[in-house]
Amino acid sequence: MNTKRVPPNRAQRLRRVLIGNGILLLLAVGYLALVVGTGTGLPCVLYELTGFKCVSCGITRMLLSLMAWELDAAFSYNPFLFVTGPFVLAYLAVSEAVYVKSGSLRLGRLEIAVWVWLALAIAYGVLRNIIPI
Numbered sequence: 074m075n076t077k078r079v080p081p082n083r084a085q086r087l088r089r090v091l092i093g094n095g096i097l098l099l100l101a102v103g104y105l106a107l108v109v110g111t112g113t114g115l116p117c118v119l120y121e122l123t124g125f126k127c128v129s130c131g132i133t134r135m136l137l138s139l140m141a142w143e144l145d146a147a148f149s150y151n152p153f154l155f156v157t158g159p160f161v162l163a164y165l166a167v168s169e170a171v172y173v174k175s176g177s178l179r180l181g182r183l184e185i186a187v188w189v190w191l192a193l194a195i196a197y198g199v200l201r202n203i204i205p206i
Contacts, residue, residue: 083173090173104133105136105137114133127198130201131150131151132150132154134146135151135154157190
């Protein structure tokens with residue numbers, strides 16, 4: 074019996090990407106609707122346990138402010154993700170396009186950008202608890 078897995082073709086990869094993004098979009102919209110409806114969001118576990126803000130603290134308030142076009146408020150809630158968020162979304166779009174087209178999850182030199190972003194995120198997470206940002 075041949076148990077060799079056949080890699081997904083381009084149409085199957087596109088379907089996977091669209092379904093995955095659709096699920097993420099539904100979860101995000103549902104969460105934001107819950108926050109708007111109840112006025113409360115999920116608490117940050119790190120902040121609750123230690124009093125330190127993590128890299129993503131303030132992202133819900135930032136997104137709600139962005140939806141209301143309150144850019145100053147959005148920036149104040151999480152400046153790092155406010156500035157780098159568009160680049161992260163662009164990276165994800167490119168990586169998904171490469172995956173759909175070629176089946177590869179590797180992006181070569183562009184992957185260095187992920188490591189740079191992670192290093193900056195860690196630095197921001199540390200600095201935001203030392204210096205009031």
